[in-house]
Amino acid sequence: MLSTAYRLKLENICERIAKGETVELNEIIWAEKLAKANQTAAKFLRQARRTAENPDMQKDDLDDFLNQLDIGSLGHERRGIRGFNSPDDIAEWFGRDRDDNEENWRRRD
DSSP states (O other): OOOHHHHHHHHHHHHHHHHTOOOOHHHHHHHHHHHHHOHHHHHHHHHHHHHHHOTTOOTTSHHHHHHHTTOSOOGGGGTTOOOOSSHHHHHHHHHSOOOGGGTTTTSOO
């Protein structure tokens, strides 16, 4: 359970994250450490980051509803993941030839 002082400090940090305002590094470090130890704090941070990544989110729309339920992934969790834009992209990816070093690239480990 978060103390009142910790909750208020975290809410202030999360509010600034959601608005895209500057947050000091020591505040982020503190919030991340707190989030590792407390699920409620982690939820507050995830929701603030979703709000920051989707500034067009309106109160009571689907995005806001999902954010309140703490459902969905954050954009930064998907960095480096290449998506497919069409079935042709998928077919091309699986159909291309690989180097000998990547002989078993389709096999699951």
